[in-house]
Amino acid sequence: xxxxxxxxxxxxxxxxxxxxxxxxxxxxxxxxxxxxxxxxxxxxxxxxxxxxxxxxxxxxxxxxxxxxxxxxxxxxxxxxxxxxxxxxxxxxxxxxxxxxxxxxxxxxxx
Amino acid sequence: xxxxxxxxxxxxxxxxxxxxxxxxxxxxxxxxxxxxxxxxxxxxxxxxxxxxxxxxxxxxxxxxxxxxxxxxxxxxxxxxxxxxxxxxxxxxxxxxxxxxxxxxxxxxxxxxxxxxxxxxxxxxxxxxxxxxxxxxxxxxxxxxxxxxxxxxxxxxxxxxxxxxxxxxxxxxxxxxxxxxxxxxxxxxxxxxxxxxxxxxxxxxxxxxxxxxxxxxxxxxxxxxxxxxxxxxxxxxxxxxxxxxxxxxxxxxxxxxxxxxxxxxxxxxxxxxxxxxxxxxxxxxxxxxxxxxxxxxxxxxxxxxxxxxxxxxxxxxxxxxxxxxxxxxxxxxxxxxxxxxxxxxxxxxxxxxxxxxxxxxxxxxxxxxxxxxxxxxxxxxxxxxxxxxxxxxxxxxxxxxxxxxxxxxxxxxxxxxxxxxxxxxxxxxxxxxxxxxxxxxxxxxxxxxxxxxxxxxxxxxxxxxxxxxxxxxxxxxxxxxxxxxxxxxxxxxxxxxxxxxxxxxxxxxxxxxxxxxxxxxxxxxxxxxxxxxxxxxxxxxxxxxxxxxxxxxxxxxxxxxxxxxxxxxxxxxxxxxxxxxxxxxxxxxxxxxxxxxxxxxxxxxxxxxxxxxxxxxxxxxxxxxxxxxxxxxxxxxxxxxxxxxxxxxxxxxxxxxxxxxxxxxxxxxxxxxxxxxxxxxxxxxxxxxxxxxxxxxxxxxxxxxxxxxxxxxxxxxxxxxxxxxxxxxxxxxxxxxxxxxxxxxxxxxxxxxxxxxxxxxxxxxxxxxxxxxxxxxxxxxxxxxxxxxxxxxxxxxxxxxxxxxxxxxxxxxxxxxxxxxxxxxxxxxxxxxxxxxxxxxxxxxxxxxxxxxxxxxxxxxxxxxxxxxxxxxxxxxxxxxxxxxxx
Numbered sequence: 002x003x004x005x006x007x008x009x010x011x012x013x014x015x016x017x018x019x020x021x022x023x024x025x026x027x028x029x030x031x032x033x034x035x036x037x038x039x040x041x042x043x044x045x046x047x048x049x050x051x052x053x054x055x056x057x058x059x060x061x062x063x064x065x066x067x068x069x070x071x072x073x074x075x076x077x078x079x080x081x082x083x084x085x086x087x088x089x090x091x092x093x094x095x096x097x098x099x100x101x102x103x104x105x106x107x108x109x110x111x
Numbered sequence: 112x113x114x115x116x117x118x119x120x121x122x123x124x125x126x127x128x129x130x131x132x133x134x135x136x137x138x139x140x141x142x143x144x145x146x147x148x149x150x151x152x153x154x155x156x157x158x159x160x161x162x163x164x165x166x167x168x169x170x171x172x173x174x175x176x177x178x179x180x181x182x183x184x185x186x187x188x189x190x191x192x193x194x195x196x197x198x199x200x201x202x203x204x205x206x207x208x209x210x211x212x213x214x215x216x217x218x219x220x221x222x223x224x225x226x227x228x229x230x231x232x233x234x235x236x237x238x239x240x241x242x243x244x245x246x247x248x249x250x251x252x253x254x255x256x257x258x259x260x261x262x263x264x265x266x267x268x269x270x271x272x273x274x275x276x277x278x279x280x281x282x283x284x285x286x287x288x289x290x291x292x293x294x295x296x297x298x299x300x301x302x303x304x305x306x307x308x309x310x311x312x313x314x315x316x317x318x319x320x321x322x323x324x325x326x327x328x329x330x331x332x333x334x335x336x337x338x339x340x341x342x343x344x345x346x347x348x349x350x351x352x353x354x355x356x357x358x359x360x361x362x363x364x365x366x367x368x369x370x371x372x373x374x375x376x377x378x379x380x381x382x383x384x385x386x387x388x389x390x391x392x393x394x395x396x397x398x399x400x401x402x403x404x405x406x407x408x409x410x411x412x413x414x415x416x417x418x419x420x421x422x423x424x425x426x427x428x429x430x431x432x433x434x435x436x437x438x439x440x441x442x443x444x445x446x447x448x449x450x451x452x453x454x455x456x457x458x459x460x461x462x463x464x465x466x467x468x469x470x471x472x473x474x475x476x477x478x479x480x481x482x483x484x485x486x487x488x489x490x491x492x493x494x495x496x497x498x499x500x501x502x503x504x505x506x507x508x509x510x511x512x513x514x515x516x517x518x519x520x521x522x523x524x525x526x527x528x529x530x531x532x533x534x535x536x537x538x539x540x541x542x543x544x545x546x547x548x549x550x551x552x553x554x555x556x557x558x559x560x561x562x563x564x565x566x567x568x569x570x571x572x573x574x575x576x577x578x579x580x581x582x583x584x585x586x587x588x589x590x591x592x593x594x595x596x597x598x599x600x601x602x603x604x605x606x607x608x609x610x611x612x613x614x615x616x617x618x619x620x621x622x623x624x625x626x627x628x629x630x631x632x633x634x635x636x637x638x639x640x641x642x643x644x645x646x647x648x649x650x651x652x653x654x655x656x657x658x659x660x661x662x663x664x665x666x667x668x669x670x671x672x673x674x675x676x677x678x679x680x681x682x683x684x685x686x687x688x689x690x691x692x693x694x695x696x697x698x699x700x701x702x703x704x705x706x707x708x709x710x711x712x713x714x715x716x717x718x719x720x721x722x723x724x725x726x727x728x729x730x731x732x733x734x735x736x737x738x739x740x741x742x743x744x745x746x747x748x749x750x751x752x753x754x755x756x757x758x759x760x761x762x763x764x765x766x767x768x769x770x771x772x773x774x775x776x777x778x779x780x781x782x783x784x785x786x787x788x789x790x791x792x793x794x795x796x797x798x799x800x801x802x803x804x805x806x807x808x809x810x811x812x813x814x815x816x817x818x819x820x821x822x823x824x825x826x827x828x829x830x831x832x833x834x835x836x837x838x839x840x841x842x843x844x845x846x847x848x849x850x851x852x853x854x855x856x857x858x859x860x861x862x863x864x865x866x867x868x869x870x871x872x873x874x875x876x877x878x879x880x881x882x883x884x885x886x887x888x889x890x891x892x893x894x895x896x897x898x899x900x901x902x903x904x905x906x907x908x909x910x911x912x913x914x915x916x917x918x919x920x921x922x923x924x925x926x927x928x929x930x931x932x933x934x935x936x937x938x939x940x941x942x943x944x945x946x947x948x949x950x951x952x953x954x955x956x957x958x959x960x961x962x963x964x965x966x967x968x969x970x971x972x973x974x975x976x977x978x979x980x981x982x983x984x985x986x987x988x989x990x991x992x993x994x995x996x997x
Contacts (some may be wrong), residue, residue, distance in 0.1 A: 029138065030145045048142060049169050053181040056135075060183050061118035073148065078138045 002060065014046065014054050015096055017061075019082065019090040022064060026081035029055065054078060063089045121184040126187070135175055143168050160957075173508030189513070193520035199526060204854035207493055208525070210888065211486050215529025215575065215788060217881055218482030220954045222538030223560075223568045225475045227541050229468050230567075231558035233461050233829070238375035240315020241417075245456035247425065248272070248282065248414035250435070252448045256716050256742045257703075259452055260385070260459075263410040268449065270404050271438045273309075278427035280419045283310040284412035287379050287387035289658045289820070291850040293360035294347065296982055300389020300852025301343070305378060305397035305412070311338075313417045313695035314378065319345075321355045321370035324396045334398035337366040341374040343392040352652045361395060362660030363848040375557075383460060383554070384413050386700055407442050408780070415456065420925070428453045441756050462551040467871045470948060474629065478577070484615040485889040487579035490522060491612055492896045494583050515584045521581025530572035534560065537568070547873070549866035586611075609897065613929055616886075616893055620933025621940060623639060623886040624970060626879040628941040631962040632955055633872040634702065637953035640865055644804065646796030647696065648733025649857040652824055653831045654695060654840065656853040659819040666748065666817040673813065673821065677725060679841040680825055687826045690728030691813055694720075696798045697860035698853075705778035706809065709786075713778060718796060721758070723821075725813040729755075730795060731824040732857070737761075739771045739791030746812040753815075754787040757808035761792045775809070787811065801864055803952050812913050831856060871951070883970075887977045894926050894981035905985055906993025913985040922985045927971075934970055938963060 006048050021035040032055075033046050045088065063086035071077045082090070122132055143164055150160035161662075168174065179185060201208040236242060250264040251257075263284075264272065267616045286305040291298055294913050304310075308326035317323075323338055348354050357368045377390035397412065418427055422466055431451035439449050494501075501514060541558050548555050560568075657676075673691050680689040696838070701720040726742040730735075737758060746753050754775070761770045770792055776784035787809075794806035813821075827834065831854050842851055863914045905918060942958055949957040 017202075028145070030149070041519070047167065047169065048139075049174055049177055052142075052174060056178050060117060060120040066923050071145065075141060075145065075148075076137070077141045077145065078134075090685040110855045 013097075014050060015058060016090070016093040017044065017095060018051075018054060018058065019047075019063065021085060022080060022082045022086070023090070026067075026079045028069075028077040028079050030077075032080065054094075058086075061089075062086075114971075117183055120182070124182050124184045124188065127556075128926065131182075134305035135178055139168075139171055139174055143171070160678055162655070163400055176508045185212040189516070190520070193517050194524065196517070197521040197524045200521060204493065207489060208528075210892075211489050211525050212490075212528040212532060213574075214485050214885060214888070214905040215526060216532035217885070218479045219530050219533030219568060219572055219575065220540065220667060221854060221878060221881065222475045222479050222571055223472050223533060223564060224540040224544060225457050225468075226567050227537065227558045227564045228544065228552070228555065229472060230561070230563050231554050232464055232468060232552055234563065235554075235557070235561075237457065237460065237554075238316070238373070239378070242315075242457050243455070244420075245313070245315075246279070246416050246418060246424065247459055248416055248431065249452040249454065249456045249457055250410065250449045251452050253452070254448045255718070259454075262449075262452070263413050263613070265407050265410040265449070266399065266403060266412075267405050267407040267441075268435070268438050269410065269412075269414055272431065272434055272451070274279075275434055276427075277428045278419060278422045279416035281313045281655060282414060283307045283313040284397060284414055285310055285379065285384075287384050287391070287413040289388060289656065289852055290361050290393060290395075291363065291658060291660060291848060292393060293363070293848050294358070296847075298848055298850035299347075300658065301392040303391045303393035303395070304387075304916075306394050307397050307412075309362050310394070310415075312800065312992075313415055314376075315417065316372065316376050317793060318370040319373045320352075322371075322653040323370050324394055328396035329398050331398045334396040335364070336369045336396060337361060338370040338372060340372050340377055340390070340392040340393045341369055342377070342390070344371045359393075360848060361393065362658075366395065367937070379413075380554075381699065382463070404941040406802050408446070416453075424453060424455060453482045460666045467552070467867070467951065470932055470951065471759055471871060471874055471878075473947075474626055475874050477919045478878050478882050478885075479571075479628055481885050481889075483575055483579045483623050484619050485587045485885050486525070486575075487583055487614045488615045488889055489892060489972060490518075490525075491583040491586070492892065494518070494586070495689070495896075512747045519576075519580050522584070523576050526572045526576035526580075529575075530568060533572070534565070534568050537564075547866075547870055549863075549870040552867070552870075561856065589788055606995040609900075612893055616890055616929045617936065619889050620930055620970070620974075621881075623879070623882040623939035624934055624937025624966060625941045626875070626882045626943055627966045627970070628937075628962060630872070630876040630879040631966050632945060632948060632957065632959060633868075633875055633950055635955045635959065635962060636951070636953040637865075637868055637872045640801050640868060643797065643801045645696075645801065645861065647857070649861050651828050652731070652826055652852070652857040653826050653829070653834050654698075654822055654855050654857060654860065655851050656695070657820070657842075657849060659849070663819060669818060670748070670814050673725065675845055676823070676841065677727070679845075680823065680838065681727070683827075683837055683841075685827050686827045687963050688727045688731040689823060689825045690731040691725040691818075691821045691823050692728050692732075693723040693813075693818045693821055694797055695796075695824070695860070696732075697857070697864045698822055699799075701799060702821075704809075707778055707784070709774040709940040711764055715778075717807065722808070722810050723813045723816045723818050724810050728810075728813075728824060731826045732796075733826070734796060735794040737792045737794070739789070741791060742810075744814070747814045750815070752787045752789045753812060755810040756789055756791055757793055757805065759795050759797045759805055760807040760809060780817060799864075801861070822853075868953075868997035870950075883973070887973060890926060890930065890974060891977045891981065893929075894922060894978055895984070897925065898922060898981045898985045901985075902988055902993045905988045906990040909988060909993070910990040918986045918988075919982050922982035923975070923978050926982070927974065930974040930978075934967060938967060 004064060005056075017040070018032055018035045021032050021039065024035075027035060029048070029051055033048075033051055036044055036046050055064070059066055059080070063083060063085050064080045065079050066078055069079045146164035146167055147157075147160050150163050179188075182188075186472060239245060247260075248264060248269075249259045250262050250268060251259045252262060254263070262537060263269075269282075269284060276282070284307045288303060288305060290303050291302055292301045293299075306324055306329075308324060308329040311325070318338065321338075324336065328334055328336055337358070344350055344354060348357070348712050349658035353370055354371060359366045359368055372394075377392070379391055380386040381387050381389045416427075418424070428451075431453055435449065435451035439447050440588060504514060505511075538560055541560065542962060544559065545556055596887075659672065663672060677689050677691060680686055694702055702721050704721045705713070705715060705717075706721075707713045707717045724742065726744055726746070729736065738761075739755070742753070742755065756770070765773055770789055773789050774786040775789070776786050793810070795801070795808070797805055798808075825834065833850075835854055839851055842849055859882075908918065908921075941963065945957040955962070
């Protein structure tokens with residue numbers, strides 16, 4: 002329901018943010034809603050988790066930000082993927098694949 | 112380039128803080144507005160939409176803080192802002208800051224200066240190569256009850272040991288001596304040593320220029336070379352580089368300078384060996400004749416050796432003892448009994464002052480504890496006042512670790528201030544300590560604030576900051592915003608903390624009482640020492656030392672010199688009497704002899720202090736005559752041998768009998784005894800220490816014996832300086848190669864003998880005084896703040912009819928209760944701890960009831976005064992205002 006899984010699995014939030022930005026640049030609220038949408042409503046990322054993560058990832062150089070106008074002509078801060086960000090997404094995706102495969106294996110073993 | 116990006120972000124966060132903040136603020140607000148819009152679009156009424164958005168967002172300030180904590184360089188930013196905030200806070204509370212910083216400076220300053228002494232004396236390595244491998248070799252003989260360092264190996268024994276042993280890589284002899292050193296028309300009396308060829312190799316030092324005395328030099332006929340100290344090179348020769356090969360007259364014989372030692376080498380110091388001058392300036396080879404080397408009844412030098420690599424002290428001791436057993440058997444059986452004792456050099460050098468220094472360190476550690484508890488108590492009192500602020504900050508999203516960091520930053524700012532001030536204090540006080548140099552602490556003059564000491568000061572400050580900063584920070588940060596904000600004041604959380612502060616006060620009182628009692632005992636000891644009857648009149652005297660060289664080997668020439676000199680001196684204006692003595696009291700030299708007194712059996716355990724004195728010595732020194740007569744000029748070489756004894760001597764051997772006319776003779780191995788007839792009895796005098804009771808003393812006429820080294824005592828009201836040039840002119844007229852040494856007064860010599868005791872008594876008293884002051888400040892501050900906190904309660908009591916006297920006794924009682932508890936603990940602790948100072952006390956028991964009682968009474972009185980002001984303030988509380996308070 003909420004951001005609990007991100008505290009359980011470090012890096013999940015980063016992965017979801019990177020993934021949601023693949024389709025194009027987006028502001029904070031957009032990212033939050035996009036994550037909600039692509040996870041079928043499983044994760045609702047609250048601003049208290051989202052913004053610290055965005056700022057951290059920007060400082061890592063994975064995403065960059067700029068000020069733009071929203072659909073309703075409102076000033077909003079937009080984020081977009083950088084090329085190191087794309088590479089990071091690949092790394093995170095592979096890592097996640099390994100983890101979920103491993104967990105699945107573990108659960109299937111009797 | 113992720114690193115580049117990070118650095119860029121770091122700089123941006125650091126430099127354009129304002130821009131980053133504005134950006135963040137705008138982002139959060141636009142997010143909030145978009146949320147509201149979204150909710151409105153979903154059909155919520157505007158009010159509801161805003162409320163729901165705010166709930167989803169959480170607190171704006173908390174959110175911003177969460178983001179800030181993620182930013183690169185956040186720690187630095189927060190340290191900066193903590194420091195800025197801390198400095199602002201401290202500037203707002205000038206009184207608090209001043210008291211805390213001064214307290215810390217006092218503690219850090221005194222601890223650092225005592226440590227700088229310990230560093231110079233006990234820690235910093237001696238200027239000798241691998242000093243831990245150096246050993247002294249003594250030859251104690253249980254037949255004589257003498258301290259081991261009175262007995263060096265006899266010459267023949269030494270050379271046997273040197274030849275046969277395998278555990279020492281090298282073994283050398285040195286004989287401290289005073290020399291008349293003349294060059295370019297002026298003569299000076301300088302300290303130095305005769306050394307055998309292995310000496311410098313053993314000490315492990317290399318010269319700064321030229322070479323040292325080596326094995327080639329200590330042969331008769333080749334010994335005319337001299338090594339000089341760095342100091343002498345600078346003072347006498349202006350540090351000229353073409354010093355080597357220059358001539359120097361040492362005791363009127365020509366020597367050639369072959370080397371200059373480095374600046375720190377001045378061995379032996381006065382603290383290293385008996386008879387040594389304060390520092391050594393010249394070293395000449397000790398060229399013994401074969402007969403001297405074969406002498407088994409005389410040991411003129413001190414033996415020092417260097418352990419071979421890998422050989423332990425125990426192994427060396429075992430070998431030396433075994434060898435010595437064989438060697439001892441070579442002498443006639445009646446003379447046997449000499450053993451060998453190997454003592455580590457470093458421990459011997461520092462041993463004497465170690466206890467005193469550790470005593471001071473203990474005292475200063477107590478002071479430091481008081482400082483810490485005092486500042487902790489102050490910080491806590493302030494934290495109590497800040498509980499509301501803490502509550503607000505927690506409510507606004509500050510994390511607990513953030514608050515602790517903030518409070519710790521403030522403590523560290525205090526410590527930095529206190530540490531800097533303390534180091535300056537230590538710098539000044541170590542200069543002062545050097546002026547107080549008691550002379551019995553080796554290398555004290557080298558005490559300085561070097562890197563070791565500075566590291567110590569920094570470490571000490573950090574530890575102090577943690578000690579007094581951490582606990583109050585932890586307890587202050589443990590706050591529940593709801594509770595604090597509801598009470599809107601500071602009443603709820605103080606029970607535990609005041610109890611803790613009260614505990615600190617009790618501990619301070621106890622520590623202070625221990626220090627006061629320790630210094631009280633030392634002060635009483637010092638008084639006892641001062642009031643000791645020395646046996647002579649120290650006022651109005653001038654003393655000096657002469658050391659006659661080989662040209663004066665005949666007794667007639669010695670007598671002629673001293674007679675001529677004394678006649679010249681007596682003729683000087685203002686001189687009442689002038690006398691010569693072979694060993695001046697408190698002049699660091701002693702002759703111990705065995706005597707047989709007519710009618711009593713010989714006892715080899717009893718040593719007599721014997722001195723040769725000229726006729727007017729007694730009147731010059733003001734030594735009282737009980738019976739008979741002083742010596743006269745008629746007691747000359749050709750006349751019957753006479754002697755004067757002291758009162759102890761007379762009482763021990765002739766109690767109730769006529770003393771005059773009785774006889775004694777020296778036990779020196781000669782087959783026919785030479786009898787001396789007693790012609791007078793004089794007062795007992797203290798000779799080397801005011802604290803040792805006088806021994807049996809005998810005086811012989813100067814003109815009937817042979818003495819090369821002698822001191823002159825002049826009774827005069829003139830100052831040494833005004834007399835010096837006249838005396839120097841007189842000496843120069845008799846013999847220009849002789850130097851006048853150690854110009855002093857008996858007052859100065861006595862003061863030097865008590866300087867060590869005065870030094871540690873003074874320091875300990877200063878520490879105790881500082882501790883007392885701090886403890887009183889602590890007590891006062893606690894009562895002031897407790898009266899402030901209890902204003903409401905006091906108001907209610909007053910409104911209900913409590914008398915002023917009652918309120919006064921209430922507050923006084925609170926304070927005095929703590930003092931009395933601390934006092935009792937302190938008294939009990941002192942009883943247990945003063946054992947450790949028992950060995951430095953004189954004439955006072957370590958549980959001296961008078962001292963304990965005086966300190967207790969003094970403490971109660973002073974504390975009453977310190978409690979009085981806050982107590983009096985309590986009685987001035989206006990019930991109306993008090994009840995409105997908070």
